Amino acid sequence: MSTRHLPSLFLSHGSPMMALEPSPARDFLARLGIVLPRPRAILVVSAHHDAAYQGGKATVTASPAPPTIHDFGGFPDELFAMRYPAPGDPALAQRIVGLLAERGLTVTADPDRGLDHGAWVPLSLIYPNADIPVVQLSIASNASPEWHFTLGQALTPLRDDGVLIIGSGSITHNLRALFSARLPIDAPAAPWVTGFTDWIADRMAAGAVDDVLHSVERAPHGADNHPTPDHILPLYVAMGAGGTPLRAERLHHSTTYGLLAMDVYAFD
Incomplete structure (x- = not known):
């Protein structure tokens, strides 16, 4: 990973309980900020900020003090009590609006x-x-993988200005299977999960952008791991922001609850 400028990252954020429960993925993320060059600002493209559920309007957060959203239910009170009081960056939000407008992308x-x-x-x-x-930019789950890759490409100049671009989703995300199985946090990975993640890793190493963009259709068990596209779309944004040709490094690989693969990739 280059220290001359920041990479773009894809993080599998898993369950909200990662904030509280020990796991290999939690340990990895707790060390990551020490390894990375310190950014001046962070842009997060989250699977949970979706233009498809905002009347089709893509948005970027422009609050100088963005509140912490607890967009989940059924978890311990300790999790709901947590706050992340990072400042926002309205000027960066406006720059993102401009960069995307240059590519014909309205936000x-x-x-x-x-x-x-x-x-x-x-x-x-x-x-x-x-x-x-920190600022957040929405995905659009009703838009194509190519649209999200282009979105990432439009954001690339931010990396050389000290902005860390993070796509936050999940390399596998089948909640119906997860809730049905109710496996312990340290359960071994299901074969249909590792079949998909190993295929992704292979295609990443080969620089096969088109294959990765269409992994839900082409990879083993693609649709099983992503019955909806929302959690893989941030991967495509991070890939686009990483520049061309595709240079991907798999920084971390583990699984929680047997079904949520927690892969982390850097693109540079």
């Missing part, structure tokens, strides 16, 4: 929206002091 600055758990849970581990400005 609106939202002065009110805060940080969902796809942002604050991993950031609370990577940068626990919450002292780096």
